[in-house]
Amino acid sequence: MNQAATTSFDQETGLDPREYSLLIVDNDKAHARAMTESLERVGYRCTVATSGPEGIQKIDQNVYHVVISDLVMNDIDGMQVLQRAKRSLPDCEVVLVTGHATVSKAVEAMQEGAFTFLEKPITPGRLRAVASKAIEACHLKQTNTELRQRLDEKFGFEGIIYASQKMQEVIERIKRIAPTDATVLITGESGTGKEMIAQAIHQNSPRKNRRMKALNVRAVSETLVESELFGHVKGAFTDAASDRIGAFEYADGGTLFLDEVGDMPMSTQIKLLRVLEEHRITRVGDNKSIKVNCRLLSATNRPLEQMVDEGTFRNDLYYRLNIVTVHIPALRERPDDVVPLMDHFRKMFIKRHGKSPCSFAPAVTRRFYSYSWPGNIRQLRNFVETMVVLDTDGVLDLNDLPPELSEASDLSPTTGSESADLLPSAGDSSLIGRTMNDIERWAIEETLRLTAGNRDEAAKILSIGARTLYRKLDKYKQEDGDAPEEPEDDTPAT
Numbered sequence: 376m377n378q379a380a381t382t383s384f385d386q387e388t389g390l391d392p393r394e395y396s397l398l399i400v401d402n403d404k405a406h407a408r409a410m411t412e413s414l415e416r417v418g419y420r421c422t423v424a425t426s427g428p429e430g431i432q433k434i435d436q437n438v439y440h441v442v443i444s445d446l447v448m449n450d451i452d453g454m455q456v457l458q459r460a461k462r463s464l465p466d467c468e469v470v471l472v473t474g475h476a477t478v479s480k481a482v483e484a485m486q487e488g489a490f491t492f493l494e495k496p497i498t499p500g501r502l503r504a505v506a507s508k509a510i511e512a513c514h515l516k517q518t519n520t521e522l523r524q525r526l527d528e529k530f531g532f533e534g535i536i537y538a539s540q541k542m543q544e545v546i547e548r549i550k551r552i553a554p555t556d557a558t559v560l561i562t563g564e565s566g567t568g569k570e571m572i573a574q575a576i577h578q579n580s581p582r583k584n585r586r587m588k589a590l591n592v593r594a595v596s597e598t599l600v601e602s603e604l605f606g607h608v609k610g611a612f613t614d615a616a617s618d619r620i621g622a623f624e625y626a627d628g629g630t631l632f633l634d635e636v637g638d639m640p641m642s643t644q645i646k647l648l649r650v651l652e653e654h655r656i657t658r659v660g661d662n663k664s665i666k667v668n669c670r671l672l673s674a675t676n677r678p679l680e681q682m683v684d685e686g687t688f689r690n691d692l693y694y695r696l697n698i699v700t701v702h703i704p705a706l707r708e709r710p711d712d713v714v715p716l717m718d719h720f721r722k723m724f725i726k727r728h729g730k731s732p733c734s735f736a737p738a739v740t741r742r743f744y745s746y747s748w749p750g751n752i753r754q755l756r757n758f759v760e761t762m763v764v765l766d767t768d769g770v771l772d773l774n775d776l777p778p779e780l781s782e783a784s785d786l787s788p789t790t791g792s793e794s795a796d797l798l799p800s801a802g803d804s805s806l807i808g809r810t811m812n813d814i815e816r817w818a819i820e821e822t823l824r825l826t827a828g829n830r831d832e833a834a835k836i837l838s839i840g841a842r843t844l845y846r847k848l849d850k851y852k853q854e855d856g857d858a859p860e861e862p863e864d865d866t867p868a869t
């Protein structure tokens with residue numbers, strides 16, 4: 376294809392055209408050829424599709440940096456090509472070619488995400504200039520994606536907020552599991568952070584530079600689940616207009632995360648088991664198998680073991696998925712995480728919604744702490760977001776609480792949780808007969824445990840100044856014979 380490439384680096388952008396792949400989609404073969412030759416002459420790698428369906432098929436199967444498509448074609452039009460490219464190739468830029476009569480349509484296309492449009496007749500100089508700009512835009516998007524990925528890698532664990540011993544143990548466990556290729560089953564109630572843990576495992580594994588594909592089995596209809604997992608060939612079922620790769624092929628070399636795996640139909644379970652044993656998939660409607668290499672992580676909030684007993688989940692698949700288990704405790708079982716999470720989401724949503732700084736009233740912190748969180752961290756996150764968005768006076772007060780919390784039917788500490796002995800109880804008889812200093816020390820230490828070491832929060836709850844709290848802590852250290860801390864180090868210790 377690349378017969379006449381003479382130039383190496385693009386004068387304007389400094390990029391090497393030979394590193395970029397372009398797809399030309401045009402019903403008019405002569406026009407497609409003329410565009411291709413003009414682009415190949417300066418070094419681009421071009422592929423031609425002479426119909427809309429062929430263009431879509433190529434987009435599904437290959438990676439292109441720029442797609443140049445005619446807008447009006449007699450089968451699938453350029454808008455559909457644009458939509459498919461935007462869906463399948465997030466960094467790709469799409470240029471639409473149009474005759475004079477369809478300029479208004481092209482403007483609409485740009486609103487849908489097209490990079491620009493070229494009006495016929497197209498000169499080679501104009502075509503190359505537009506291709507060069509589109510390549511530059513794609514390159515920028517890729518650079519951003521890479522930077523984001525690097526940040527994600529760096530913060531693979533740090534993005535997970537926790538202070539409790541229980542989560543500390545979970546993190547220790549995933550640190551040991553992540554570098555291996557072991558199949559992992561992540562269990563826990565809805566909203567406990569199973570997907571987040573799956574991402575951290577991927578980010579801290581040798582596969583981190585390859586793709587991670589998440590597929591929520593519950594969100595896909597029973598008839599489509601196999602096509603989503605294994606892909607399909609054209610005509611495999613009524614809507615299969617072209618060949619399509621599935622999650623296993625997409626994540627080849629990387630990680631596949633199957634969320635809500637307990638919802639998988641029995642007929643698909645046996646096929647999944649076979650793939651895990653043979654490392655080969657067969658697209659729906661095809662008869663040849665393809666080799667795949669994916670690390671499988673799965674998650675469920677359903678009792679798989681019980682489902683095995685009831686005959687609704689295959690025993691053999693259960694043992695395959697369950698080589699290593701990571702259980703994420705419900706938030707009510709780790710109340711020490713509540714305050715750090717409140718603080719994290721408060722800051723995050725202030726920034727995201729461009730709000731002025733605000734803080735939680737101590738009574739709200741106490742109520743969050745003692746709530747049972749049936750929806751776990753997702754629910755806490757949503758509550759904090761609502762409160763931050765609606766805040767007008769900089770204080771997130773009891774009046775700002777969502778109804779579930781303001782009615783607060785369950786203010787009592789949760790049974791069997793760490794919280795029971797943490798909440799200051801007015802009737803703690805063990806304190807009777809002790810000195811005021813001891814009682815005060817006990818109250819300060821318990822409040823610091825409640826705030827996971829965050830002294831600012833603790834001072835607010837105790838209604839004393841942060842420096843007063845610091846002085847008292849210093850005094851306790853001296854009483855215990857420890858060296859006092861530097862006074863300026865009064866940062867929250869979360």
Ligand SMILES: Nc1ncnc2c1ncn2[C@@H]1O[C@H](COP(=O)(O)OP(=O)(O)OP(=O)(O)O)[C@@H](O)[C@H]1O
Pocket residue numbers: 534535536537563564565566567568569570571572634676752753756
């Ligand atoms: N420890 C954590 N630190 C910060 N954010 C968290 C933490 N755990 C969960 N989240 C956030 O809470 C929300 C729910 O988490 P996630 O989707 O991972 O839960 P899940 O257990 O997979 O839920 P489901 O079972 O419903 O799919 C997400 O916005 C996630 O970023």
